[in-house]
Amino acid sequence: MNMQPQSVMAPPLPRYLEDMQLPVVMMRDILLKTIFRKSVSTVSEIARAICLPASVTQELIDMTREQKLLEATGTLNANSGNEMGYQLTDAGKSRALDALSQSEYYGPMPVPLTVYREQVERQSIRNIQITRDQLINAMGHLILPDDLLDNLGPAVSSGRSILMYGPPGNGKSSISNGIRDAMGDKIYVPFAIEYSGQVITVYDPIVHTAAMVQEDNPNQLRRSSNRFDSRYVKCERPTVITGGELSLDMLDLVYNPNAKTYQAPLQLKSTGGIFIVDDLGRQQEPPQALVNRWIVPLEESKDILALQSGEKFEVPFDTLVIFSTNFHPNEIFDQAALRRIFYKIKIDGPNQENFLKIFALVARKKGMPLDEKALVHLLKVKYPTIKNIYANYQPVFLIDQMISICEFEGLPYQMSPELIDRAWANMFVKDEHIVK
Known part of the structure; x- marks a missing residue:
């Protein structure tokens, strides 16, 4: 039986460099680029910039020093607890510039896709069990037909796709937002993930709402229990809302040819949360084409993305998809598409x-x-x-x-x-x- 967890299990802190499961050259280059771009010099400053524990950061610094790309400045920084300072050597600056020409990405160390999959499992949208009281509390400002919650509750708790249809102006968008509000827990969103040596940025402050996290005082011996891998941001479950502007290319990886980096598509940013396709039937793409794009994700809980090279790879698809339309489903879908949308709920006007x-x-x-x-x-x-x-x-x-x-x-x-x-x-x- 699906029970709602008290809290999502946080991603564990990496303890050693080998725990990172990232290419060593990639980690070294991100370190060099970050020091070059952000002008950080002490272990604690660098650790905060690349979002790693100080011990792992020190390992990475020591390895880079052995390659003569970093050197100790020989002075203690009084403003940083008398920490030793580090700076790029001439070879390090050259390597940083070369690495920036290959990819402008620097800052938080990415999470390998294989590791990210494990965290997605821990915080899956399908682990949530929404109760009637939670839905009523989230939608208390709406006056809804008595049987609507009877249909919505099981649909939301399943974490499967929902089609809401009916005449315009009857609160389909408000109900979608109420579903989002009923999910009160928090999840962990990575700044970026890594696949095949490529960095894909995921965290987006427009989509993701960061939760308040109490930071540990480094001078305290006892650390609080809320410490987690800081390559992630603790967030509200995300909600992506698209309308008539949605097009098929918005569901692909976005490649920036100048920065040579990738940005996650909308459905990957909504992992662990809700993806609302509002006003279905008003897009330039026919509704059937949009739903066909979702067939594999909806059925197999995985999506297929492609790099610039053409290489395709699987990413988790862990999103409650809500389609909302003013059209009758039979007008815009064939029966095969309708079978793949798990719940169909008609939203009528009030009596x-x-x-x-x-x-x-x-x-x-x-x-x-x-x-x-x-x-x-x-x-x-x-x-x-x-x-x-x-x-x-x-x-x-x-x-x-x-x-x-x-x-x-x-x-x-x-x-x-x-x-x-x-x-x-x-x-x-x-x-x-x-x-x-």
Whole structure:
């Protein structure tokens, strides 16, 4: 049985240079490039810059000194606890420049892809068991049909793909965000990973929200228990939201020809979290083509990426994919694609009772007093003209319109049949022929 862990197991600290499982030349060159670019000189400064423990950093420095690429300055740095300083030799500077011409990457030492896979397993999205209370707490501000949580809960807890469909304006995006908020734990995201000698940057401050981590005082003998491999950033589970701008090439590795480095695609950045494809059917790519790109990842929990050389390799695919569309699934997918999307959940508009609850909630929040005559006019006169089809966005739209009118006319906030009519006129465009 899947149980929600109290906390994700942190990536263990490497104790020795051999624990790194990285090419020695790559580590040496990143060390040299970092010292050259960041002008760091003491072991503690260098260790912070390359995100390794001081003991492992010292091993790397000693190895580089033996190659005559680094030398001790012979002076103690009073500002750094009387640590010995180090600097690049002429050969070291030459090697650093040569290494920078091959790849501009410097700073945090990358995590080998094989090691990263192990951490992905420890913090898998499929290890989460969302309870009804968690979903209710995360979506308490939404008024939803009673059976919606019955369908959402098992879908989210499975960590499998979800298709939400239904008419626009009924909160599919808000529900997606609520699912994200229900996942309260933290995971560890690497600054970069390494495959076949290539560095792929993963951590992205736009996608990843770093959690507060208490740092150890180096002068204390007893270290806190929250120490972990600092090549990772402790983060909230990530959420990547794409809409009409999504294209197939955004799901490939991004190569920077000037820096000669790679950036992880969106789905790799969302590992351990949620990838929301909003407004499916509005992209330039046909929906069928987008879903075909996800077939292997969705079925096998792995994705296939390619380097500039054409070499292909597997990366973990550990993401809850949520497709959201205003189209009926049969209009945009064939049956083979629909089989591969594990859960299909229709998000309908509210019934009249829930519409009134939403209307009253929004009015109270915005300081708009309710008026029975105006509400009767809305329900008995206006909604029959659109076959009594209610949508979640409509209360906010109508009340905001009436507020704008009141502010323009210099009136206290109020609603009336006349104001309802004026607000309603802006919610729909009259179907008519315009002579050009």
